[in-house]
Amino acid sequence: MTVSPIQTDVAIIGAGPTALFAAFECNMLKLRCVLIDALDSIGGQCAALYPEKPIYDIPAHPAIEGADLIAKLEAQIAPFDVPRLLGQRVEKLAGRRGDFTLVTSTGQTIQARAVIIAAGAGAFGPNRPPLSGLDAYEKSGAVQYYVRKRADFTGKRIVVAGGGDSALDWALSLSEIAETVYLLHRRPRFRGAPETLARIDAQVAAGRIEKVVPYQLHALHGEGGNLHAVEVATLEGETRRLEADTLLPFYGLSTDLGPIATWNLDSHRNVIPVTPSTMETSLSGTFAIGDVATYPGKLKLILQGFSEGAMAAHAIHPIVHPDTALHFEYSTSKGVPTGA
Incomplete structure (x- = not known):
């Protein structure tokens, strides 16, 4: 049985908190996106490792458990009906800026104009x-x-x-x-x-x-x-x-970028160097955010990952809409678009 390719503007690799917020930011800019994750549910390490553990450094939440944070982020993207490809990891990435093809471990093909890597620390497991x-x-x-x-x-x-x-x-x-x-x-x-x-x-x-x-x-x-x-x-x-x-x-996690390390982009010790102003990697048209991204002054905080997702989305807009000027507007005046 042949599986039809999925056409999208942005392929987001990962479905943790940073990836979920990046999906929100992309849709706010009318960029269609799809989430892909090797785990069989969304939330990444936040949901898999500490769903009932309080997190204290999320703005406006004196304390919030990991599972509750994921639920709120999921509710935030609910109006956009973002497709999710779960239980499969991206094995191959080919193409160039504006025209990428991704193939997952189940044989699903995704054609995207840009790619955001929000894979956390990569594949992880306990020591x-x-x-x-x-x-x-x-x-x-x-x-x-x-x-x-x-x-x-x-x-x-x-x-x-x-x-x-x-x-x-x-x-x-x-x-x-x-x-x-x-x-x-x-x-x-x-x-x-x-x-x-x-x-x-x-x-x-x-x-x-x-x-x-x-x-x-x-x-x-x-x-x-x-x-x-x-x-x-x-x-x-x-x-x-x-x-x-x-x-x-509790002896920590063993992490591995897996196939990402073979995608012709610079990486070092399971992290990917990026340009801080855009979050773009050495492979034009691909972006990295969250724990997998590194640059001078990087803080491994969820809140910084949220900011990085917004910057990546804005940097991707001219790739997807090269003839449309992006007029930045606050969400208080813009509201939530009815569709991407």
């Missing part, structure tokens, strides 16, 4: 600890790398492994509902903001969190995928057994 029998515990949910439903951990005995922000934040959050929280790290010192470390110490003093340092993961004990205990060890070989139902290892 898994090298433990025997890990697969069985992952399948049963006894070992998890992301907290999708905080309530699932009510009354559980939890080992949180790691020394960074994710480990600290989730240890604090889960200590409010879990029976026991062990915070495991190979060094006595943790990497976190002074306020966060002070809150950890307060929960330790209250008996809600127990620090287990300096230890690292050594073995898992249980049967049939049910975890009974986590064995930890010091560098000197001293071991300790922690009775636990769940292990949450």
